[in-house]
Amino acid sequence: MAEEVKLMKGNEAIAHAAIRYGVDGYFGYPITPQSEILETLMAEMPWEKTGMVVLQAESEVAAINMVYGGAGTGKRVMTSSSSPGVSLKQEGISYLAGAELPCLVVNVMRGGPGLGTIQPSQADYFQTVKGGGHGDYRLITLAPSSVQEMADFVGLGFELAFKYSNPAIILADGIIGQMMEKVVLPPFHPRRTEEEIIAECPWAARGKTAGRKPNVITSLELDPAKMEENNIRFQAKYRKIEENEVRYEEFQCEDAEYLLIAFGSSARICQKVVENARAKGIKLGLLRPITLWPFPKKVIAAYADKVKGMLSVELNAGQMVEDVRLAVNGKVKVEHFGRLGGIVFTPDEVLEALKKNFEL
Amino acid sequence: MEVNEIIKPENLVYEKPRLMNENPMHYCPGCSHGVIHKLIAEVIAEMGMEDKTIGISPVGCAVFAYNYIDIDWIEAAHGRAPAIATAVKRLNPDKMVFTYQGDGDLAAIGTAETIHAANRGENIVIVFVNNAIYGMTGGQMAPTTLEGMPTATCPYGRNIALNGYPLKIGDLLAQLEGTCLVTRQSVQTAAAVRKAKKMLRKAFENSMAGKGTSIVEFVSTCSSGWKMTPEKANKWMEENMFPFYPLGDLKNKE
Numbered sequence: 001m002a003e004e005v006k007l008m009k010g011n012e013a014i015a016h017a018a019i020r021y022g023v024d025g026y027f028g029y030p031i032t033p034q035s036e037i038l039e040t041l042m043a044e045m046p047w048e049k050t051g052m053v054v055l056q057a058e059s060e061v062a063a064i065n066m067v068y069g070g071a072g073t074g075k076r077v078m079t080s081s082s083s084p085g086v087s088l089k090q091e092g093i094s095y096l097a098g099a100e101l102p103c104l105v106v107n108v109m110r111g112g113p114g115l116g117t118i119q120p121s122q123a124d125y126f127q128t129v130k131g132g133g134h135g136d137y138r139l140i141t142l143a144p145s146s147v148q149e150m151a152d153f154v155g156l157g158f159e160l161a162f163k164y165s166n167p168a169i170i171l172a173d174g175i176i177g178q179m180m181e182k183v184v185l186p187p188f189h190p191r192r193t194e195e196e197i198i199a200e201c202p203w204a205a206r207g208k209t210a211g212r213k214p215n216v217i218t219s220l221e222l223d224p225a226k227m228e229e230n231n232i233r234f235q236a237k238y239r240k241i242e243e244n245e246v247r248y249e250e251f252q253c254e255d256a257e258y259l260l261i262a263f264g265s266s267a268r269i270c271q272k273v274v275e276n277a278r279a280k281g282i283k284l285g286l287l288r289p290i291t292l293w294p295f296p297k298k299v300i301a302a303y304a305d306k307v308k309g310m311l312s313v314e315l316n317a318g319q320m321v322e323d324v325r326l327a328v329n330g331k332v333k334v335e336h337f338g339r340l341g342g343i344v345f346t347p348d349e350v351l352e353a354l355k356k357n358f359e360l
Numbered sequence: 361m362e363v364n365e366i367i368k369p370e371n372l373v374y375e376k377p378r379l380m381n382e383n384p385m386h387y388c389p390g391c392s393h394g395v396i397h398k399l400i401a402e403v404i405a406e407m408g409m410e411d412k413t414i415g416i417s418p419v420g421c422a423v424f425a426y427n428y429i430d431i432d433w434i435e436a437a438h439g440r441a442p443a444i445a446t447a448v449k450r451l452n453p454d455k456m457v458f459t460y461q462g463d464g465d466l467a468a469i470g471t472a473e474t475i476h477a478a479n480r481g482e483n484i485v486i487v488f489v490n491n492a493i494y495g496m497t498g499g500q501m502a503p504t505t506l507e508g509m510p511t512a513t514c515p516y517g518r519n520i521a522l523n524g525y526p527l528k529i530g531d532l533l534a535q536l537e538g539t540c541l542v543t544r545q546s547v548q549t550a551a552a553v554r555k556a557k558k559m560l561r562k563a564f565e566n567s568m569a570g571k572g573t574s575i576v577e578f579v580s581t582c583s584s585g586w587k588m589t590p591e592k593a594n595k596w597m598e599e600n601m602f603p604f605y606p607l608g609d610l611k612n613k614e
Binding site for chain 1: 410411412413414416423426430431432433434435436437440443444445446447448450451452455472473476
């Protein structure tokens with residue numbers, strides 16, 4: 001059977017993928033530029049097809065706590081929002097990480113700070129990969145750069161979240177959310193049965209059956225010695241994720257003398273920059289981190305021995321560039337180029353920045 | 361007569377509820393939480409629902425409710441219990457779901473979650489313990505603190521000009537179409553305990569019958585926060601709390 005190719009927005013792809021991956025529940029609150037996720041789900045009425053629950057919450061705070069509740073019962077649950085709304089969700093995200101609950105959060109970023117703008121931005125990099133909420137925790141962070149990846153990462157996000165009992169987040173931006181591209185949606189996966197949920201999540205609060213102790217979902221531990229043990233366990237898990245789950249894509253890196261490092265929509269623009277640079281005789285490559293945490297620091301460190309310079313290209317004032325610099329540890333010059341507040345750079349601007357920074 | 365001769369089934373007049381475990385309670389002497397916990401444990405057991413019940417515990421004195429009743433629990437962030445309960449019930453409609461919340465949790469930081477869960481008519485039970493003070497953090501002013509009542513953050517008594525009025529959130533919730541039962545109870549006498557248990561059972565039955573949100577408010581004491589003996593606290597509650605928060609059903613849809 002030929003693949004069914006559809007044309008749709010990134011936000012719509014997330015909604016359709018959620019239904020097809022057998023997600024049990026989505027809880028959201030409208031905010032531009034990601035409202036199509038909730039709108040598409042409501043229009044599709046998946047509760048009649050797969051039994052998936054879709055609910056418009058009274059706030060982003062309520063929505064993430066609904067996710068916390070659903071995840072606490074072992075269900076596959078998700079929420080989505082855009083930057084100001086994701087700030088509101090940070091409390092819940094910290095509790096989810098502290099209680100080691102699997103779930104999927106989607107942030108279709110817009111420009112900030114504050115109410116900012118509804119135009120695309122990548123300025124929530126720090127918030128997502130460095131914490132955001134309180135406490136020492138990490139989010140498995142996936143950065144899609146196409147509508148296809150918006151759909152695919154719903155499946156991947158849940159797979160990793162359940163594998164490690166940890167929240168995962170899709171860090172997209174207004175461009176990926178709003179642009180239309182062709183996409184092949186995943187086949188329909190049935191939602192898990194009660195028995196499958198209990199087998200996969202023996203810790204879940206689903207009603208205490210005879211013969212087992214009560215299951216309690218909590219992030220609270222007043223005994224500091226035990227709380228330190230919990231934190232050590234979290235850190236060991238994070239090291240395992242860093243070891244096993246790094247994902248990235250290389251574009252014309254083999255003979256590259258200079259490297260662009262970019263994620264999400266910036267990486268799409270940077271593909272064009274690489275083509276234009278090579279047409280002018282500059283040996284330029286692109287390394288696209290797909291997981292922003294865990295960050296592909298080993299591969300970037302390896303390129304530090306091969307290239308003459310790296311330019312971190314981001315729709316922000318210089319956030320990922322700090323992780324690139326940590327990875328290369330001073331071995332090679334690393335610079336940043338970005339536009340702010342919802343302005344998107346052109347390929348020419350990026351190439352000019354490269355030439356200027358490295359005197360080409 | 362030896363003790364062992366007395367302990368026989370035919371002599372049984374009272375026993376600890378089956379779902380209450382042996383963990384020593386952290387509650388202060390005279391606190392209402394212990395009795396309310398006991399009633400919840402009894403009702404769940406009598407309904408035969410312990411394998412289908414999920415409790416949502418709050419932030420506040422009852423944060424450790426999960427240490428005392430042997431059912432599955434989810435511990436909530438401050439005020440968010442009704443949002444959590446909403447998802448637990450919607451995703452698991454065959455389960456019996458309740459929140460257990462104090463006045464600060466339910467009527468201050470969690471007001472939005474409380475009102476919207478109730479307005480959607482979520483099929484959950486909200487157990488609301490109103491002792492007009494923040495117990496866990498050391499006796500600060502609550503949204504339900506009475507006018508003139510001293511607390512750590514209104515040491516000269518609640519001043520309406522400064523702090524606003526005590527919030528009758530039960531009355532507010534009774535106005536919402538989504539609620540089927542809003543009742544105000546207490547547990548300071550044997551008769552009050554019996555009556556409260558009856559209403560609690562009704563609330564849990566409503567949730568399984570899909571009738572909407574049931575709220576059981578317990579007007580309660582906080583001997584430590586009020587800085588009174590348990591006996592004096594009960595008297596003070598009857599004289600000061602009951603006139604402002606009168607007991608009885610605010611709404612009871614059949």
